[in-house]
Amino acid sequence: MKITQVEAIPFAIPYRKPLRFASGEVHTAEHVLVRVHTDEGIVGVAEAPPRPFTYGETQESIVAAIRKLFAPEVVGTSPLEREVVHARLRRTVGNPTAKAALDMALWDVIGKSFGVPVTDLLGGYTDRMRVSHMVGFAPPEQMVAEAQRMRAEHGITTFKVKVGRQPYTVDVEACRALRAGLGDDVELYVDGNRGWSASDSVRALREMADLGLTLAEELCPADDVLGRRWLVQRSDIPLVADESATRPAEVTRELLAGAATAISIKTARTGFTTSQRVLFQCEGMGVEVVVGNQIDGQIGTLCSVAFGAAYELTSRRAGELSNFLDMSDDLLAEPIRITDGTVQVRQQPGIGIDIDPDKLARYRQDT
Structure with missing residues (x-):
């Protein structure tokens, strides 16, 4: 099984009330949905939540890093070659949540391929x-x-x-x-x-x-x-x-x-x-x-x-x-x-993430 595509989809969902803490406050969840596609039709899913006041990442920077830097390095590898993937990701400094979401999406693929929960x-x-x-x-x-x-x-x-x-x-x-x-x-x-x-x-x-x-x-x-x-x-x-x-x-x-x-x-x-x-x-x-x-x-x-x-x-x-x-x-x-x-824990293969397509269409920011 090989990775054929990596998606980075920005979406935004408002909070009911602002979340405030010493390093900043958040009014809207401006996150990135990460999907890893394979040649066997299995898709791994995870989420990258940027925190610019903590790690310096933004929604835009995560999308750019995944689409322009990480996806070209990952496509063509096997989801099981996690050490190869991480060695390639480490060539780029920073971007922790972008890398983390990609890693978890790979684990989601592996769990689904073996038919067992990631846990x-x-x-x-x-x-x-x-x-x-x-x-x-x-x-x-x-x-x-x-x-x-x-x-x-x-x-x-x-x-x-x-x-x-x-x-x-x-x-x-x-x-x-x-x-x-x-x-x-x-x-x-x-x-x-x-x-x-x-x-x-x-x-x-x-x-x-x-x-x-x-x-x-x-x-x-x-x-x-x-x-x-x-x-x-x-x-x-x-x-x-x-x-x-x-x-x-x-x-x-x-x-x-x-x-x-x-x-x-x-x-x-x-x-x-x-x-x-x-x-x-x-x-x-x-x-x-x-x-x-x-x-x-x-x-x-x-x-x-x-x-x-x-x-x-x-x-x-x-x-x-x-x-x-x-x-x-x-x-x-x-x-x-x-x-x-x-x-x-959701007792289904992978992490248990099922995306509602209508909600994704409503909240995504790149269309």
């Missing part, structure tokens, strides 16, 4: 993942109301709180309001998106020590080398590297430097192949992982579930799998459902 190919540890919901910048009462609604409607009991505004007032007050409004039977952790300084982070974590936070993610900038190490030495909870650890070499750097004690794995930026390498690094070094979210749509969420459910370590913690609920629509023919706080 089983990767490891097959379980058939579902618990869900963590991200609560973004808003007045405290709105953040509490959203979390309460997610618990009531979907059974979600783990919440990631976006911080990075004013640490001693706004951010701490929001976390206190969430703990008071949700009680002690939910898990709370924070994500600063590099919005605090190291000293602010230490003080804020101390002020919230009674809230039972379980993780703190990217509180200060990645290049604050000594400050991050100083913060880790003073934290009683795991410090998660996210934007600072987008490649295996960066994961090694952050862990060996003492700048982090846990790692966020996002299939949207490392696909399945490189996410495996990051996961195995973490297992070997004895650090925890969390399956993160790139503000993925439902396509990207299915990819995250497929990977996270495949391994024991990634399935220990709730994965960040619910941000698609903030989108006004999606491309899937059969929407994802969160039941009792979990999302199930």
Whole structure:
């Protein structure tokens, strides 16, 4: 079986409300649908969500990279020649989500060709993942109301709180309001998106020590080398590297430097192949992982579930799998459902992505 064509289709779906966090805000999901075609009629599908304020990619740059740089290198190879494909992709620096989507579409082809779910190919540890919901910048009462609604409607009991505004007032007050409004039977952790300084982070974590936070993610900038190490030495909870650890070499750097004690794995930026390498690094070094979210749509969420459910370590913690609920629509023919706080792996060959052609026609941007 050979790859005959690679498509990069830009599409745009508005969010019901803006998603705000320390590094920026998003009003519309301007993503790219990636489809890999083969000479046997099998088509692999994945999604690339650009985050220009994090990785420098835009919808336009992803489309251009795939169409002009990556597709010519991939066409003619076998989907099983993933190492050949990755060696060719590495000739071009950057473009992490474009590369990741192409990788996951290849895995989708392989799963469909063998007639098994990608989760089983990767490891097959379980058939579902618990869900963590991200609560973004808003007045405290709105953040509490959203979390309460997610618990009531979907059974979600783990919440990631976006911080990075004013640490001693706004951010701490929001976390206190969430703990008071949700009680002690939910898990709370924070994500600063590099919005605090190291000293602010230490003080804020101390002020919230009674809230039972379980993780703190990217509180200060990645290049604050000594400050991050100083913060880790003073934290009683795991410090998660996210934007600072987008490649295996960066994961090694952050862990060996003492700048982090846990790692966020996002299939949207490392696909399945490189996410495996990051996961195995973490297992070997004895650090925890969390399956993160790139503000993925439902396509990207299915990819995250497929990977996270495949391994024991990634399935220990709730994965960040619910941000698609903030989108006004999606491309899937059969929407994802969160039941009792979990999302199930789709028991069909590949990742389980079936695109609704009418929705794709409505939202695509290149026609």
